[in-house]
Amino acid sequence: MGEAPTGADAVAPPTGADAVVLPIAVDAMGGDHAPKAIVAGARQAAEELGIPVVLVGRPGELGDTGGLEVVPASEVIAMDDDPGQGVRRKKDSSLVRAAEAVRDGKAAAMVSAGNTGATMASALLRMGRIRGIARPAIATPIPRPGTTPTVLLDAGANAECSPQMLVQFAQMGAAYVTARYATPTPTVGLLSIGEERSKGTPLVKETHALLVEMDGIDFVGNVEGRDLLPGTVDVVVTDGFTGNVVLKALEGALRYLMGAVVEVFDTDDATRQAAEVLVPHLAPLAAAFDPDNTGGAVLLGVDGVCVISHGSSTPRAIVSAVQVAHQAATGGLVQRLKLAVAGR
Amino acid sequence: MGEAPTGADAVAPPTGADAVVLPIAVDAMGGDHAPKAIVAGARQAAEELGIPVVLVGRPGELGDTGGLEVVPASEVIAMDDDPGQGVRRKKDSSLVRAAEAVRDGKAAAMVSAGNTGATMASALLRMGRIRGIARPAIATPIPRPGTTPTVLLDAGANAECSPQMLVQFAQMGAAYVTARYATPTPTVGLLSIGEERSKGTPLVKETHALLVEMDGIDFVGNVEGRDLLPGTVDVVVTDGFTGNVVLKALEGALRYLMGAVVEVFDTDDATRQAAEVLVPHLAPLAAAFDPDNTGGAVLLGVDGVCVISHGSSTPRAIVSAVQVAHQAATGGLVQRLKLAVAGR
Numbered sequence: 180m181g182e183a184p185t186g187a188d189a190v191a192p193p194t195g196a197d198a199v200v201l202p203i204a205v206d207a208m209g210g211d212h213a214p215k216a217i218v219a220g221a222r223q224a225a226e227e228l229g230i231p232v233v234l235v236g237r238p239g240e241l242g243d244t245g246g247l248e249v250v251p252a253s254e255v256i257a258m259d260d261d262p263g264q265g266v267r268r269k270k271d272s273s274l275v276r277a278a279e280a281v282r283d284g285k286a287a288a289m290v291s292a293g294n295t296g297a298t299m300a301s302a303l304l305r306m307g308r309i310r311g312i313a314r315p316a317i318a319t320p321i322p323r324p325g326t327t328p329t330v331l332l333d334a335g336a337n338a339e340c341s342p343q344m345l346v347q348f349a350q351m352g353a354a355y356v357t358a359r360y361a362t363p364t365p366t367v368g369l370l371s372i373g374e375e376r377s378k379g380t381p382l383v384k385e386t387h388a389l390l391v392e393m394d395g396i397d398f399v400g401n402v403e404g405r406d407l408l409p410g411t412v413d414v415v416v417t418d419g420f421t422g423n424v425v426l427k428a429l430e431g432a433l434r435y436l437m438g439a440v441v442e443v444f445d446t447d448d449a450t451r452q453a454a455e456v457l458v459p460h461l462a463p464l465a466a467a468f469d470p471d472n473t474g475g476a477v478l479l480g481v482d483g484v485c486v487i488s489h490g491s492s493t494p495r496a497i498v499s500a501v502q503v504a505h506q507a508a509t510g511g512l513v514q515r516l517k518l519a520v521a522g523r
Numbered sequence: 524m525g526e527a528p529t530g531a532d533a534v535a536p537p538t539g540a541d542a543v544v545l546p547i548a549v550d551a552m553g554g555d556h557a558p559k560a561i562v563a564g565a566r567q568a569a570e571e572l573g574i575p576v577v578l579v580g581r582p583g584e585l586g587d588t589g590g591l592e593v594v595p596a597s598e599v600i601a602m603d604d605d606p607g608q609g610v611r612r613k614k615d616s617s618l619v620r621a622a623e624a625v626r627d628g629k630a631a632a633m634v635s636a637g638n639t640g641a642t643m644a645s646a647l648l649r650m651g652r653i654r655g656i657a658r659p660a661i662a663t664p665i666p667r668p669g670t671t672p673t674v675l676l677d678a679g680a681n682a683e684c685s686p687q688m689l690v691q692f693a694q695m696g697a698a699y700v701t702a703r704y705a706t707p708t709p710t711v712g713l714l715s716i717g718e719e720r721s722k723g724t725p726l727v728k729e730t731h732a733l734l735v736e737m738d739g740i741d742f743v744g745n746v747e748g749r750d751l752l753p754g755t756v757d758v759v760v761t762d763g764f765t766g767n768v769v770l771k772a773l774e775g776a777l778r779y780l781m782g783a784v785v786e787v788f789d790t791d792d793a794t795r796q797a798a799e800v801l802v803p804h805l806a807p808l809a810a811a812f813d814p815d816n817t818g819g820a821v822l823l824g825v826d827g828v829c830v831i832s833h834g835s836s837t838p839r840a841i842v843s844a845v846q847v848a849h850q851a852a853t854g855g856l857v858q859r860l861k862l863a864v865a866g867r
Binding site: 335370405406425428435440449455460 | 668679682683714715716722723724725727747748749750751752753761763764765767768769770771772773774775776777779780783784787788790793794796797798799800801804805808
């Protein structure tokens with residue numbers, strides 16, 4: 180894969196009152212509940228948060244867009260399409276057009292709840308990689324009630340990684356946490372099976388040795404599975420295989436446990452009455468772990484902002500994703516990533 | 524490492540009313556609360572379950588053993604000792620002596636809540652490997668309320684694995700589930716990042732191809748992180764790095780969530796009253812996921828039964844572990860493993 184054009188390397192993102200605020204390009208056709216839930220979420224984001232949004236998709240299928248601008252795209256990459264083929268063959272798809280809008284400076288960021296692999300491929304092929312980044316990674320927030328989330332990467336973009344890739348993930352993850360949560364010096368942990376640097380696979384041991392020597396990030400050493408929820412560091416670095424498995428395991432367990440508790444609450448009249456007292460107190464906890472509120476994952480390393488919302492996104496999930504995209508763009512995420520991997 | 528003596532390969536374990544019932548050798552010195560909690564658990568197992576137990580450790584430090592026989596051992600391998608060095612240097616340690624009791628036919632199984640690495644090393648060096656097994660693996664149950672647990676292996680014995688090792692883990696895991704839960708043909712899944720056989724690392728893809736071709740196990744294909752809790756298969760096979768990370772992540776998340784819910788219950792008088800109604804209904808769920816009830820992990824592939832209880836084991840955890848050890852021994856676990864890897 181060739182180097183992407185990176186002529187804008189030294190140009191800081193526009194800021195200040197006079198700057199043009201670019202819209203967020205939302206893939207209206209991607210997701211289990213598209214286009215209805217996506218359009219509803221995009222409208223809500225524009226109306227409630229005042230964030231400019233453009234929809235990308237088939238104009239005739241979007242229903243009432245509430246006056247949102249539509250970037251027409253005649254094709255749709257399905258959830259089960261092969262990502263590479265989909266992007267190569269469906270050049271007029273909503274995903275490809277959304278990525279092009281970012282590349283062409285017509286949108287500040289793209290958001291999709293569609294085929295994750297195709298979202299990554301669209302962003303990578305159309306926006307290009309940031310110069311010096313070996314491979315983009317997916318950064319996913321794990322909620323920490325009461326404080327900023329722990330961001331884990333890679334959540335699944337790269338099943339196999341080299342130590343050099345993991346070092347860049349550490350740099351990108353720290354830059355992302357700073358851009359998104361304004362944490363000045365995020366703590367970074369390397370996921371392993373023991374705190375000692377002698378523990379883990381050769382990949383982990385070599386990465387550990389490199390991170391210890393590295394300036395510019397606050398590497399606290401190895402962390403373990405139990406340090407993910409609740410998180411003990413701001414950034415957790417791991418390969419995309421381990422990251423994907425562990426995130427899906429936590430998601431599945433949370434969904435199961437919440438369902439089991441709700442079922443217990445509904446046992447009989449006495450439990451239903453007791454639950455009425457408790458539910459308002461439990462609501463903040465449930466809200467903290469509701470995937471619709473976390474705002475989705477961000478693809479780090481491409482030369483533009485790309486937010487990946489989960490496939491079953493509701494309108495609320497899209498609102499959160501648009502907000503994350505907007506924050507990342509206005510917070511100068513891409514510029515921060517460029518500086519981080521350049522060691523500045 | 525040389526082949527272990529396996530002269531007993533063809534000898535089935537003793538059964539029937541006239542058979543001598545060998546005791547379970549419990550390492551009285553291993554665990555955060557040793558020896559007090561361990562001795563208490565061993566006594567309880569003997570008294571309540573009628574399972575014969577011998578304690579292994581320093582006789583003068585065990586307090587009232589309630590008449591349990593003590594196998595004397597003058598040394599202790601500490602929780603933070605280097606496993607290999609500990610086993611080589613402390614030949615009169617409780618862990619080594621417990622493993623020798625199994626090797627010498629004086630105990631049916633060993634149980635320890637001590638240093639996990641040293642427990643594995645003691646079992647491996649003293650009992651030897653089962654002929655044909657490349658590497659032993661740790662099999663850990665993940666509770667499934669209402670049915671038998673999902674057994675995951677490897678939970679951390681081997682950070683790096685080959686496809687051939689994972690295939691043996693599948694065979695051993697299925698044999699273990701049959702021995703412990705009487706499931707005639709356990710379903711086996713391979714942990715990956717997508718259901719398609721094209722997904723995952725080269726290790727996973729090669730293992731998938733081997734498992735598809737294999738007779739004697741019910742391989743259902745790849746499973747994902749979300750298939751662990753609640754489990755969708757009887758056996759989940761993975762490398763020891765991924766297995767350890769994901770199990771610790773689930774343990775940590777469960778502990779955190781239960782703590783958070785208990786805290787909400789204790790908000791004020793109204794919530795405490797409501798909680799009183801609900802707690803009895805929630806108790807079975809909490810009990811199902813209480814690590815003290817799951818009975819610990821089993822080291823599969825050594826030529827004897829070795830149960831690893833968690834470091835912070837309470838007396839109840841030791842009772843569970845002794846029960847698991849007893850079931851494994853009387854269920855002919857080692858013989859089943861021998862037959863499974865021999866393809867019979």
